[in-house]
Amino acid sequence: MRKRLLAGLALAGALALATTGCSSSNNNAGSSGTGGSGGGKTLTVGFAQTGSESGWRAANTQSMKDAFSDANGFKLIFNAADNKQEAQIAAVRSFINQKVDAIVIAPITVDGWDDVLKEAKDAKIPVILEDRTINVSDDSLYAAWVGDDFKKEGETAGAWAKQTATSPTNMVVLEGTTGSAPALDRATGFKAGATGAPITTLDSQTGNFTRADGKTVMEGFLQKYGNKIQMLFAQNDDMGLGALDAITAAGLTPGKDIKIVTIDATHDGLQALADGKFNYVVECNPLLGPQVADLVKKVVAGESVPKTQVATDQSFTQEQAKAALPDRKY
Ligand code: AHR
Numbered sequence: 001m002r003k004r005l006l007a008g009l010a011l012a013g014a015l016a017l018a019t020t021g022c023s024s025s026n027n028n029a030g031s032s033g034t035g036g037s038g039g040g041k042t043l044t045v046g047f048a049q050t051g052s053e054s055g056w057r058a059a060n061t062q063s064m065k066d067a068f069s070d071a072n073g074f075k076l077i078f079n080a081a082d083n084k085q086e087a088q089i090a091a092v093r094s095f096i097n098q099k100v101d102a103i104v105i106a107p108i109t110v111d112g113w114d115d116v117l118k119e120a121k122d123a124k125i126p127v128i129l130e131d132r133t134i135n136v137s138d139d140s141l142y143a144a145w146v147g148d149d150f151k152k153e154g155e156t157a158g159a160w161a162k163q164t165a166t167s168p169t170n171m172v173v174l175e176g177t178t179g180s181a182p183a184l185d186r187a188t189g190f191k192a193g194a195t196g197a198p199i200t201t202l203d204s205q206t207g208n209f210t211r212a213d214g215k216t217v218m219e220g221f222l223q224k225y226g227n228k229i230q231m232l233f234a235q236n237d238d239m240g241l242g243a244l245d246a247i248t249a250a251g252l253t254p255g256k257d258i259k260i261v262t263i264d265a266t267h268d269g270l271q272a273l274a275d276g277k278f279n280y281v282v283e284c285n286p287l288l289g290p291q292v293a294d295l296v297k298k299v300v301a302g303e304s305v306p307k308t309q310v311a312t313d314q315s316f317t318q319e320q321a322k323a324a325l326p327d328r329k330y
Helices: 055-067 085-097 114-122 150-164 181-193 211-228 237-249 267-274 289-300 318-327
Strands: 015-017 022-024 043-049 074-080 102-105 127-130 144-147 169-175 199-206 231-234 259-264 280-283 308-311
Touching: 043 055, 043 085, 043 289, 055 074, 055 237, 055 267, 055 289, 074 085, 085 102, 085 114, 102 289, 114 127, 127 289, 144 289, 150 169, 150 181, 150 231, 150 259, 150 280, 169 181, 169 211, 169 237, 199 211, 211 237, 231 237, 237 259, 237 267, 267 280, 267 318, 289 308
Parallel strands: 043 074, 043 102, 102 127, 127 144, 144 308, 169 199, 169 231, 231 259, 259 280
Antiparallel strands: 015 022, 022 308
16 A cells, blocks of 8 residues: 555654754654764765755755765765656666665655665665655655655645635635645645635646746736735745736735735745735745754664654744844755
8 A cells, every 4th residue: 555654644742852943753863963873984875856946945955965064974966856756766766876875865746756766775775755755655665754744834824824814715826846745735734724714716726836937827817817816825935926026017915915825934935024025924944954964874874763753843924024034044
């Protein structure tokens, strides 16, 4: 039976790790830091990143490169797949051929991973997943996953929408990459959070997590529905930021004529919120590098690790964004 990683995640039993900003599904997740285990040998690690679609992704890539540095005992082979799954799978195969010590994947989509993960297993190369989850036939095909709870993020956005929609409200949705875990789970979570709200979804289309597509798709929504649109749920900041251009060009005021909720809480997203253009932003923490590097060292050293580690996310109102911006790290 195919299992969705995290489908049965016992979040309730997770322990908060204040020092790492993560919680883990068992209690041997104590972080020893990136240099904490694995001996003195330099570890060669292949990292298959999705691409460079968003501000969140840029911050995640930087966090990974910082953590997998020479000084921390790593040689990092980095690949960004331009959000094309075939290219990402080819990158993983190339890491296997190079006989790396471990492979880290931020999977673009949830499906299609069994074959290449079996090849990695046969080659005795451990795989660690970061950021996004996958559908997999056998949990032993990966050693561990660390990332954010996308469903909870969607629920938080949906709860805000429900609280805000005090009268019948027409909404449009900018979805992330089709078939990706954040697009699927945020949609599910939003629906749950907004249950019972008088919200009608006029349209929902992918903007591929990019500003350019967010703008183009929002232009189409505005041409089709005009000033019927009263709310926008953008599944990431970048699509919401692209939509701002389309909304302004249509002679409408973002944040007032159209209420906007987004997910990520990047610096640019929080700036739009502080400026009154967005109305609410839910965080998705991209600074996962230290936890992933720690996991890799432990897995390669044969230590037991928690199967899942979930980052802690918060959410922001316009006032909270103003307060948070001066210290925002990404
Ligand atoms: O997987 C995390 C998502 O991917 C972020 O929310 C989005 O900005 C990125 O492209």
